[in-house]
Amino acid sequence: MNLEQMAYALEVAKTASITTASASLCVTQSTISQAITRLEKELGIKLFERSRNGAYPLEQAKAIFDKFKSVLDTIQMIKEDAEYIGELISGELRLSAIPGGIPAIIKAVASMKNIHADLTFELSEKPSSLIIKDIRDKQADLGLIALYQDDIDEQLQGLRFYPIDEGFMRICVNSSSALAANKSIALQDLKEQTFVLFNDELIDQFILALSSEIGDVNVLFRTNNSEVINAALQQLNAVTVGHEYSFAHHTNFQRNDYFAKELDMPQRLISIGWVLQESKASSTTIRRFLDRFQYVSLSK
Template structure:
């Protein structure tokens, strides 16, 4: 077994395709295929089921591939540490985030790049469930997510750094008849259509509200924050989300939206924070970025 074989297996597992892995690694398909076959013979275990539709890890191969992912992570940490010892911080940081405090995130990235210009940063906006899946599949390095107790129990091997604990509130446009209030009775919300971000913590809120108060009229769900904002500003609907969502919005956005507490509705507090694989928790780049984000977050006037 050698490092190249491990890299080939991990890339095929990620892409579920020898062809795609070949393109990503700039290695011929035959070289990857033969290398994996040799490794399967050495281990005495079939790692993939191959077909015209691609290459899928076998049940026996999944645990071995997870260990190989840890090996690749350790190699990346060794390279990163070596670069740091040489006074050169280079590498890649793949970030996924729910749409909360995006201005804080962008400012953190901007300041980070000034000090570490050789670090390549990728950022994507997704729901918490998708981010957790990407972490397990090694598609991202760190994720900004909403986490509850049940999700925490289901994700062993991940480290969560909490930055905020809050609850669900209602957002309305300034032209909404509700905009002059600080609080709104839960039953009053049944009179209004909702537009919602398609996210686990929002879906949980809807299920809980439907059971305890009444069925919410949902106009649509989306991962397009611009569409949500437009619907609120045009007074077409109202929305619900973390109270933290209001923090980090540009001032012009804050002036056009109002935040309302929900009366007569019992809900559990929910946490927001950074999550990463335990095997990558020693990454110098990740540590520095998360620390800078927390510093930027704490600067805000809450």
């Protein structure tokens, strides 16, 4: 049994697919399949129920997967400790993020706090334009933002940007919506919908483009509070708009209470990533946090 086998097994358990795990880990499907077969043989227990529809982790193997994750987490911590050994990590780290980015950030914050008790955090949720302003004004150290990819050079001139994801705007509906069963949503399906929106320039531009296609969009309200939008989706059967990354870590999506749907209209590509002052790129605290964030995001 080795770390590679554990990593393969955890990725397959997370995606329920050897094909998807193969693409994520950049190894062949055969390599993953053979590694899991050897691992199951060594342990003397089946870890997955395999079929043409996927590879599903067995309930009886849950404790084993938990231990695999614990081992890999420990190894990752050792690697990070070795890289930053002798460097003091303390003080305050001021973080700001677009809606949807907070859950993954909290996981990284909790993980770092367990190791660096003297490190404190300040965390806020804002539109990308305000996050960028805070970074320039030195009111925040690190910001998770979303920008149209072809606007990055102009809007982030003089700043450092680390992209972590890309994609397009999605329409979000709750599970009881008539649109929930659709793989994608046609423009005419949105004419009678009530929208609740986060105050964000990308969302404003998207709604403007949508209005040019279907006429006036019925917007009930705009807010800077993502929990208010969450309540409106649940109670008012409203719909909202956001980048697909914004929905990925939300508990309601993981429980299938909400669904993010593709929209049948041309869109500009959006990039998600971390922005910071060039002068802070060498900060040990920031480098350590970005390492933690990347690791907890990949192992979610």
